Amino acid sequence: MTHHSSLVTHHLSHRYADGRVALDDISFAIEANECVAIVGPNGAGKTTLFLRLCGVLAGKPGQATISGLDPAVPEHRKKLPEVVGVVFQNPDDQLFSPTVAEDVAFGPLNMGATPDEAKARVTEALQAVGMADAGERVPFQLSGGEKRRAALAGVLAMRPSVLLLDEPSMFLDPRGRRELITVIRALPGTKLIATHDLDLVLDLCPRVLVLDAGKLAADGPTEKYLADVQLMWRHGLEVPFRLRK
Amino acid sequence: MTLAFRHRSVPNSPLARWDARWKLAGAMLAVGGVAALDHLAPAAVALALGLSLLVLSRLPGAWVRSRLFLFALASLPFLLVLPFTLEGDGWDIGPVKISERGLIAGGAVFCRGLAIGCFALLLVGTAPLHHTLAAAHKLKVPGLLVQLTLLAYRYAFLLADEMRRLRVAMRTRGFQLRATRHGYRALGHATGAILVRGAERADHVAAAMRCRGFDGTFHTLARFRTRATDIISFAALVAATAALVLWDRLGLS
Numbered sequence: 001m002t003h004h005s006s007l008v009t010h011h012l013s014h015r016y017a018d019g020r021v022a023l024d025d026i027s028f029a030i031e032a033n034e035c036v037a038i039v040g041p042n043g044a045g046k047t048t049l050f051l052r053l054c055g056v057l058a059g060k061p062g063q064a065t066i067s068g069l070d071p072a073v074p075e076h077r078k079k080l081p082e083v084v085g086v087v088f089q090n091p092d093d094q095l096f097s098p099t100v101a102e103d104v105a106f107g108p109l110n111m112g113a114t115p116d117e118a119k120a121r122v123t124e125a126l127q128a129v130g131m132a133d134a135g136e137r138v139p140f141q142l143s144g145g146e147k148r149r150a151a152l153a154g155v156l157a158m159r160p161s162v163l164l165l166d167e168p169s170m171f172l173d174p175r176g177r178r179e180l181i182t183v184i185r186a187l188p189g190t191k192l193i194a195t196h197d198l199d200l201v202l203d204l205c206p207r208v209l210v211l212d213a214g215k216l217a218a219d220g221p222t223e224k225y226l227a228d229v230q231l232m233w234r235h236g237l238e239v240p241f242r243l244r245k
Numbered sequence: 246m247t248l249a250f251r252h253r254s255v256p257n258s259p260l261a262r263w264d265a266r267w268k269l270a271g272a273m274l275a276v277g278g279v280a281a282l283d284h285l286a287p288a289a290v291a292l293a294l295g296l297s298l299l300v301l302s303r304l305p306g307a308w309v310r311s312r313l314f315l316f317a318l319a320s321l322p323f324l325l326v327l328p329f330t331l332e333g334d335g336w337d338i339g340p341v342k343i344s345e346r347g348l349i350a351g352g353a354v355f356c357r358g359l360a361i362g363c364f365a366l367l368l369v370g371t372a373p374l375h376h377t378l379a380a381a382h383k384l385k386v387p388g389l390l391v392q393l394t395l396l397a398y399r400y401a402f403l404l405a406d407e408m409r410r411l412r413v414a415m416r417t418r419g420f421q422l423r424a425t426r427h428g429y430r431a432l433g434h435a436t437g438a439i440l441v442r443g444a445e446r447a448d449h450v451a452a453a454m455r456c457r458g459f460d461g462t463f464h465t466l467a468r469f470r471t472r473a474t475d476i477i478s479f480a481a482l483v484a485a486t487a488a489l490v491l492w493d494r495l496g497l498s
């Protein structure tokens with residue numbers, strides 16, 4: 001953990017109301033502008049970690065900070081949407097407005113931007129994801145890849161310094177996946193990507209965190225850990241084809 | 246069952262260009278006025294007014310007809326029942342007596358129902374729904390109500406899609422809807438699955454909204470600008486409605 005750290009967790013734990021432990025004593029630090037992947041089997045706690053980091057799930061103060069803000073502190077939580085952007089697993093959960101432009105403007109307007117400022121941010125964000133002409137389209141009628149990029153635009157319009165991406169390549173065809181990888185690579189800021197797509201991890205993230213049953217099982221260079229057959233096998237994963245000997 | 250939810254483009258017309266706030270206020274007053282009409286003649290004129298506005302709106306004929314048919318269907322029972330149930334002078338056809346008063350009252354209800362349908366289609370068809378709802382917010386409709394309506398509209402598409410997928414999944418496993426115990430059970434399970442998925446989705450959407458700073462306040466990009474023609478159109482519609490109500494109340498029909 002250094003003074004450059006953008007995202008820090010310190011003995012982070014989370015237990016659901018039914019007693020299930022979703023996160024158990026997780027500590028790591030991510031430097032500003034670093035791109036890190038979180039991999040692990042289903043139910044490892046990846047989505048719970050994201051929900052804790054963005055303040056949707058309540059927790060104890062002092063267990064996590066993002067750009068100096070603690071998601072468990074109510075005063076900090078109000079400022080959090082300007083600092084951290086979350087792209088959820090299913091874009092249909094995120095695209096809730098009647099048009100793409102209204103959806104992308106949702107965050108900036110909530111943050112107090114004027115309609116003119118919000119429109120400028122919509123244009124900028126849609127351009128960043130290659131959907132400059134899609135503002136008046138209806139989210140329901142977008143393709144899977146377009147929905148994913150529109151959801152990403154909605155988060156980018158808030159200009160967060162930290163991006164949390166939950167299964168960004170899920171349900172995408174190869175072309176949509178390639179386009180998304182290009183878009184994510186070009187994005188500035190700190191990125192934390194939870195995914196089962198290990199090839200995407202190899203393409204984008206020099207560092208990987210392996211999460212299993214709520215515990216941090218490994219944290220280090222992607223190529224080293226993803227090539228470790230025993231580690232991958234132990235945690236319900238497989239060595240990606242590119243790294244197989 | 247086929248649920249065809251599709252976003253439709255709005256045809257260019259004087260009614261589409263009418264500021265949504267003035268249009269909404271005018272149409273709501275017109276609906277209130279028409280609902281208060283008792284006599285057949287003013288109700289028939291109100292229907293003629295509604296139909297004329299629909300023609301002016303240049304909405305696709307098939308779209309208008311299919312929806313007006315539903316309004317007609319809802320109003321039809323009054324036209325069919327009242328002539329046989331209200332007392333008064335009339336005509337005897339065999340053992341059946343048709344009351345003139347009932348026929349006129351039924352006709353008035355039928356015309357009123359269709360006229361209200363015309364104004365409703367006008368609102369829905371001549372501006373995107375989110376624009377009309379943003380206008381409603383400007384007219385002091387609570388933001389939370391507007392937001393909830395928008396979410397319901399947005400997720401109706403998704404729900405329809407999920408129902409379609411569920412129906413296909415059931416049919417691929419040989420399910421055919423029959424009035425049997427098994428049929429009702431399967432239908433109950435499918436409905437339950439849709440409700441559970443809906444509740445889960447509501448949680449996810451709420452999380453996504455909170456992550457983007459939602460605090461219950463409704464915001465929109467929609468902007469409105471009042472021109473002289475907007476006010477004149479509003480005044481004309483309100484004056485026409487007031488004239489119909491006066492005609493109805495003064496008993497000139």
